[in-house]
Amino acid sequence: MNNDAVPDFFRRLWRLPTAPARLGRRSTLDVETVVASAVRLADEGGLEAATLPKVAKELDVTPMSLYRYVGSKQELLQLMLDAASPPRTPAAEPSGWREGMRLWASDLWELYTDRPWIPRVPIYRSPSGPNQIAWLERGFAQLADTGLDWGDKLMVLTLLTGFVRHSALLAQDLEEGRSDHSETEDKDGYARALRALVTPEHYPHTAEMLASAALLPSDEPAGAAVRADFDAGLELVLDGLAHQLPEDA
Missing domain, CATH: 1.10.10.60 (Homeodomain-like)
Structure with missing residues (x-):
């Protein structure tokens, strides 16, 4: 060279x-x-x-x-x-693109959880270093048999990276916001205040959501609830991707 x-x-x-x-x-x-x-x-x-x-x-x-x-x-x-972003290798070979991308995104989430400063690094350029390229390579490997072209594969990895990064930052910001209050107090106070302000006449859908169980406090530890929200969101993203793939992918 x-x-x-x-x-x-x-x-x-x-x-x-x-x-x-x-x-x-x-x-x-x-x-x-x-x-x-x-x-x-x-x-x-x-x-x-x-x-x-x-x-x-x-x-x-x-x-x-x-x-x-x-x-x-x-x-x-x-x-x-x-x-600070060494590549991670799955313990076992994933069975299909969906499991492979789920593990890929989950490992990236774990990296951001272990080193919460990483998703706060401003994005100045596309992946360029050996470790970043290794993450890219692993993602491409999981999409190799999907029938997607290179542009679509890049779009998938960009979308998933953005989802994981935003989810990690949101979890950090909410944790900092809860530092002086318990999660139960935050959700209870938030729901009570909005129920008093959000009327069905002006905000029918939001008022219906507030009347539902969506904001009820969870018995899960805060960390477990955050991870559950991430996993649920990830499945929605993968569901959307599945609709774009050939039926035999």
């Missing part, structure tokens, strides 16, 4: 060899060290704990010195995202 044809960002992302500096003392840092430190800070304190100044302080260097290894703050985030 001609490394000269690969842009610097991709060289760092894929850990390709780079030309050493010709002058000055040889640095003790490298891309791997900088990114590993940033990921560790994010795991401990969230995305806001892994800024360039904080990473530099952790490594006892100046923030400006890091630009040699990460290019920019946006690039650091992309390097962190890929490094």
Whole structure:
């Protein structure tokens, strides 16, 4: 491979060899060290704990010195995202595209649950790093026998990724909002207030929903209820996909 044809960002992302500096003392840092430190800070304190100044302080260097290894703050985030997203292999071979995509999405959900800062990384570009490409490859493998063309396969993976990412962020935001109140108090107060304000004359469908059992408190732990909502939503997405596939897929 001609490394000269690969842009610097991709060289760092894929850990390709780079030309050493010709002058000055040889640095003790490298891309791997900088990114590993940033990921560790994010795991401990969230995305806001892994800024360039904080990473530099952790490594006892100046923030400006890091630009040699990460290019920019946006690039650091992309390097962190890929490094923190190792591919996961199913314990057993899925039986069919639906089970395969269900496991794919569930494993992505687990990744976002284990490292909640990952879905908060702004999306600056399409998947580019080796770990992201490995996730893409696994998804393509599950769709290989569906009869979908490449554009449709990309659309499926984009849709599922967006669903998982949004679900994870929503779960995080709701958890933060409940930090000072119990889930039962939140749902009870929400339902009571809306029942007093939402009248059947102006909002007939919403009023009917509020009168139903949809907002009754659940006996399930909050985490279990969130996962159940995710699983139910995922099945709806897969149902929609099933209607687009040939009958023999």
